[in-house]
Amino acid sequence: xxxxxxxxxxxxxxxxxxxxxxxxxxxxxxxxxxxxxxxxxxxxxxxxxxxxxxxxxxxxxxxxxxxxxxxxxxxxxxxxxxxxxxxxxxxxxxxxxxxxxxxxxxxxxxxxxxxxxxxxxxxxxxxxxxxxxxxxxxxxxxxxxxxxxxxxxxxxxxxxxxxxxxxxxxxxxxxxxxxxxxxxxxxxxxxxxxxxxxxxxxxxxxxxxxxxxxxxxxxxxxxxxxxxxxxxxxxxxxxxxxxxxxxxxxxxxxxxxxxxxxxxxxxxxxxxxxxxxxxxxxxxxxxxxxxxxxxxxxxxxxxxxxxxxxxxxxxxxxxxxxxxxxxxxxxxxxxxxxxxxxxxxxxxxxxxxxxxxxxxxxxxxxxxxxxxxxxxxxxxxxxxxxxxxxxxxxxxxxx
Amino acid sequence: xxxxxxxxxxxxxxxxxxxxxxxxxxxxxxxxxxxxxxxxxxxxxxxxxxxxxxxxxxxxxxxxxxxxxxxxxxxxxxxxxxxxxxxxxxxxxxxxxxxxxxxxxxxxxxxxxxxxxxxxxxxxxxxxxxxxxxxxxxxxxxxxxxxxxxxxxxxxxxxxxxxxxxxxxxxxxxxxxxxxxxxxxxxxxxxxxxxxxxxxxxxxxxxxxxxxxxxxxxxxxxxxxxxxxxxxxxxxxxxxxxxxxxxxxxxxxxxxxxxxxxxxxxxxxxxxxxxxxxxxxxxxxxxxxxxxxxxxxxxxxxxxxxxxxxxxxxxxxxxxxxxxxxxxxxxxxxxxxxxxxxxxxxxxxxxxxxxxxxxxxxxxxxxxxxxxxxxxxxxxxxxxxxxxxxxxxxxxxxxxxxxxxxxxxxxx
Numbered sequence: 001x002x003x004x005x006x007x008x009x010x011x012x013x014x015x016x017x018x019x020x021x022x023x024x025x026x027x028x029x030x031x032x033x034x035x036x037x038x039x040x041x042x043x044x045x046x047x048x049x050x051x052x053x054x055x056x057x058x059x060x061x062x063x064x065x066x067x068x069x070x071x072x073x074x075x076x077x078x079x080x081x082x083x084x085x086x087x088x089x090x091x092x093x094x095x096x097x098x099x100x101x102x103x104x105x106x107x108x109x110x111x112x113x114x115x116x117x118x119x120x121x122x123x124x125x126x127x128x129x130x131x132x133x134x135x136x137x138x139x140x141x142x143x144x145x146x147x148x149x150x151x152x153x154x155x156x157x158x159x160x161x162x163x164x165x166x167x168x169x170x171x172x173x174x175x176x177x178x179x180x181x182x183x184x185x186x187x188x189x190x191x192x193x194x195x196x197x198x199x200x201x202x203x204x205x206x207x208x209x210x211x212x213x214x215x216x217x218x219x220x221x222x223x224x225x226x227x228x229x230x231x232x233x234x235x236x237x238x239x240x241x242x243x244x245x246x247x248x249x250x251x252x253x254x255x256x257x258x259x260x261x262x263x264x265x266x267x268x269x270x271x272x273x274x275x276x277x278x279x280x281x282x283x284x285x286x287x288x289x290x291x292x293x294x295x296x297x298x299x300x301x302x303x304x305x306x307x308x309x310x311x312x313x314x315x316x317x318x319x320x321x322x323x324x325x326x327x328x329x330x331x332x333x334x335x336x337x338x339x340x341x342x343x344x345x346x347x348x349x350x351x352x353x354x355x356x357x358x359x360x361x362x363x364x365x366x367x368x369x370x371x372x373x374x375x376x377x378x379x380x381x382x383x384x385x386x387x388x389x390x391x392x393x394x395x396x397x398x399x
Numbered sequence: 400x401x402x403x404x405x406x407x408x409x410x411x412x413x414x415x416x417x418x419x420x421x422x423x424x425x426x427x428x429x430x431x432x433x434x435x436x437x438x439x440x441x442x443x444x445x446x447x448x449x450x451x452x453x454x455x456x457x458x459x460x461x462x463x464x465x466x467x468x469x470x471x472x473x474x475x476x477x478x479x480x481x482x483x484x485x486x487x488x489x490x491x492x493x494x495x496x497x498x499x500x501x502x503x504x505x506x507x508x509x510x511x512x513x514x515x516x517x518x519x520x521x522x523x524x525x526x527x528x529x530x531x532x533x534x535x536x537x538x539x540x541x542x543x544x545x546x547x548x549x550x551x552x553x554x555x556x557x558x559x560x561x562x563x564x565x566x567x568x569x570x571x572x573x574x575x576x577x578x579x580x581x582x583x584x585x586x587x588x589x590x591x592x593x594x595x596x597x598x599x600x601x602x603x604x605x606x607x608x609x610x611x612x613x614x615x616x617x618x619x620x621x622x623x624x625x626x627x628x629x630x631x632x633x634x635x636x637x638x639x640x641x642x643x644x645x646x647x648x649x650x651x652x653x654x655x656x657x658x659x660x661x662x663x664x665x666x667x668x669x670x671x672x673x674x675x676x677x678x679x680x681x682x683x684x685x686x687x688x689x690x691x692x693x694x695x696x697x698x699x700x701x702x703x704x705x706x707x708x709x710x711x712x713x714x715x716x717x718x719x720x721x722x723x724x725x726x727x728x729x730x731x732x733x734x735x736x737x738x739x740x741x742x743x744x745x746x747x748x749x750x751x752x753x754x755x756x757x758x759x760x761x762x763x764x765x766x767x768x769x770x771x772x773x774x775x776x777x778x779x780x781x782x783x784x785x786x787x788x789x790x791x792x793x794x795x796x797x798x799x800x801x802x803x804x805x806x807x808x809x810x811x
Contacts, residue, residue: 006542007541007542008543008550009544011543015544019507019511023442023503023507027449028448049480069459071459081452082448084444085448092440100549104545107548129523130526130549133530154574156637157637160640164638218579219576220576223638223642228649230647231650233677258645
């Protein structure tokens with residue numbers, strides 16, 4: 001609904017005085033014109049009736065002379081009356097103008113942020129409807145301000161939560177261990193999210209990589225990722241070697257004990273054994289794993305499996321031979337289900353292409369390029385879901 | 400409001416008699432609608448003017464005639480001509496013209512009143528829209544006049560509000576997020592807050608802060624008949640500390656299942672690893688372990704928890720206090736203290752959120768506990784909770800956790 005602009009150019013007092021004075025001037029002008037007309041008309045009557053008495057004109061002039069005095073008096077009275085009219089106008093406009101100025105002061109106070117002083121009320125005229133509306137607005141704005149204070153507090157808490165969650169993720173984006181370089185990226189849709197990734201190189205040289213996604217996003221799922229990260233830390237800490245399915249079963253037990261079937265976690269776990277040139281991949285309801293050999297051929301490794309947190313878990317397992325310079329890409333469904341500006345989803349095909357496009361670049365550069373392909377150039381573009389991926393590359397030394 | 404103001408100024412109200420009359424006249428005028436006022440202001444002075452001038456004109460004429468009469472200038476044709484000029488018909492015409500002009504003025508006043516009303520209505524609607532939070536539509540009244548300035552002030556309010564984000568929506572989303580977070584926070588904690596094993600009983604109370612915070616507790620009865628209670632408190636409020644609390648509980652559970660309760664200090668050291676690995680030293684977590692054996696031997700390990708209260712059967716309160724550091728500090732410091740509970744006696748462990756609610760934190764909780772006499776564990780907890788219930792509903796900022804562990808009166 002488009003409203004026409006209403007411009008209030010002059011003060012209400014000026015406006016009212018103009019009205020009063022204008023209408024009086026109108027009268028005076030009309031009377032003046034009437035008098036001129038009358039004089040002409042009267043002269044005609046005199047001419048018609050007194051033509052035959054030449055001396056009558058002299059008497060008429062005498063009579064007019066007699067009225068000179070009166071005319072002067074009339075002029076003075078007219079001026080006095082006009083001044084009186086002005087005074088009346090001032091007096092009459094006083095009440096309205098005073099109220100309007102009070103309301104103006106009240107509105108300006110509100111605009112400057114003073115929501116405590118009430119708007120003065122005098123339930124009499126239309127102006128008080130406005131006063132009432134202003135006061136009502138002031139009241140509601142107080143609620144809005146209180147809300148915004150509360151909002152700011154929550155925001156501050158969430159900022160802390162966001163920092164805390166970041167502490168649960170690996171602190172470096174690109175990590176090089178003995179035979180493996182990996183680069184991870186995790187961006188929650190809001191301040192906190194249900195995505196997480198984790199990596200650890202064990203004493204036996206095996207590198208474990210886990211990318212997980214708790215159902216939903218926001219602070220609640222973030223707490224669950226913290227718990228899972230803590231469980232991983234506690235379970236793996238100090239172990240020289242880990243049997244991945246056993247670890248996943250332990251995680252599943254911990255998650256089920258906590259969430260009792262209310263939250264689940266999809267997960268893709270990799271155990272990269274450079275000595276045996278072997279990759280073990282376990283999937284629990286997660287999107288497939290992408291592998292790329294040095295020639296740029298991309299394979300999709302999909303395995304079935306239930307999500308973590310189910311009472312009867314099962315994991316899809318794949319064992320693949322590895323070659324040096326093979327790249328792996330683990331990701332959460334936030335990437336493939338991301339809606340692009342055109343309305344299409346990002347999709348697996350686009351992801352494969354983006355993954356393959358980075359084959360000649362270094363791992364860190366390829367990960368950067370993939371990140372901007374998924375999240376767009378704008379760092380601050382809002383995401384519908386958390387986005388996480390981990391790219392892994394086997395070194396030459398591994399061969 | 401206005402009446403109050405008037406009552407507040409009795410001296411001003413007792414103005415002198417004529418002034419009061421004038422004011423009551425003014426007040427009557429103030430009760431008229433703006434339209435009526437404008438019409439009156441536009442037409443009355445005009446009528447007065449025309450009438451006074453007409454009267455004066457007639458006076459002047461009459462005066463002139465009288466003067467002519469006095470000079471014996473009587474001339475019948477002149478009189479007849481004058482009579483014709485000032486005939487009643489002509490006077491009527493004069494009156495008609497003045498009434499018509501009055502009507503035109505009234506019309507002008509009415510148009511002006513309409514404009515004024517329209518502007519005021521716009522302002523009123525705009526104020527209503529802003530109050531409802533509809534900030535998209537600009538206030539359409541502006542300009543240098545009073546009304547225009549009110550319009551500009553309102554638009555200023557609107558812009559200022561709009562420059563913040565759409566609060567209502569964002570706030571609702573955050574609230575939903577927090578509701579979920581609180582639900583998740585409680586998932587990490589035991590689902591049953593009461594337990595009985597014949598020789599020992601436990602009752603707990605936990606309420607998450609409106610915006611979450613980091614309390615945690617856990618209980619377990621091991622195969623040797625020892626009851627274990629873990630109670631912790633991560634510093635800070637909000638979902639961040641709650642996340643750390645969740646991480647600690649998870650680590651605690653895994654370690655307990657591994658049998659690490661055999662070495663409680665080692666277990667606390669392990670939990671410290673969890674805190675250090677994530678929150679570094681930014682969110683220290685106070686943590687305590689309590690064990691109660693079948694023979695009544697009570698042991699309290701504390702890392703940063705300040706006190707444990709024990710209610711004796713004679714009505715006195717024994718307080719164990721600790722000056723150890725919370726987990727997450729540079730060094731691990733754990734205090735270990737021993738007591739023996741007789742049957743019917745109980746120990747109260749609590750998080751710092753409870754003390755926040757009390758007026759005299761050092762003594763009030765002791766008094767409250769002493770007042771429960773020899774009530775059962777559950778009844779004691781209920782008494783404590785009802786004592787802080789009011790404060791809890793009004794001023795809770797942090798999580799509040801109470802855990803009571805006691806020896807039952809010997810069941811036969």
